[in-house]
Amino acid sequence: MQRYIEDEPMKQTIEVEPQPRIDTLVRLAAGGEARRTEYVGTVWFDGKPQISGLTLRRPANAPRGIRVPNFETSFFLPDSLPYRRAQLGAATLTVSMTLSASGETGAIVDCSAAxxxxxxxxxxxxxxxxxxxxxxxxxxxxxxxxxxxxxDAAP
Incomplete structure (x- = not known):
């Protein structure tokens, strides 16, 4: 799924490739049950690279111009369940991210989900x-x- 985000001063594309969602009912250590939904995938910024011989090429739809390496962005998970806010109660989200590719250098400075x-x-x-x-x-x-x-927070 491809999303376009308007960042200052350039246009940035975000392509989210979700893996199959895992949705289970679990028993909590403190008692009771909870729904545990796991979302896993890869996010490509400014186009997923295309392999061409011994090199990587930018896709044709990638933004043109100079790409600034430092950025801040937000996106919705394309396979997110539609949750009912009134029934979320003490719901929690945990997030972990790892570099899948990053040219020569890169760092994730901050990530969160809400x-x-x-x-x-x-x-x-x-x-x-x-x-x-x-x-x-x-x-x-x-x-x-x-x-x-x-x-019961999601259908």
Whole structure:
């Protein structure tokens, strides 16, 4: 799935490639049950590289011009369940990210995930990821987000 984000001063593309979502019912150590949903995938910034012989090429739809390595961005998980905010209670999100590719140097400075209301005004909540990093090109980040929610927080 490809998303376009308007950053100052350039346009940045974000391509999210989710893996199959794992959704299970778990028993909590303190008692009771919770829904454990695991989201895993890769995010490509400014295009997924194409292999051409011994080199990597930028895809045709990648933004043109100088790419600044330091950036801050947010995106919604394309396979996020539609959560009901009123039923989230003490839900938790854990996030881990790793560099999938980053040219010669790169670092993830900060990452987090949060339940965010639907921007269109629908009465549901989605998982939104926030990332601050310095990445060369190709710029890819692998993510793993685990949502622990009440069983009835999502359909």
């Amino acid at each position: 339940f965010a209301d639907d921007p269109s005004g629908n009465p549901v909540t989605w998982i939104q990821v926030h990332l601050r990093a310095s990445l060369g090109w190709p710029a890819g980040v692998g993510y793993r987000i685990v949502a622990l929610t009440p069983p």
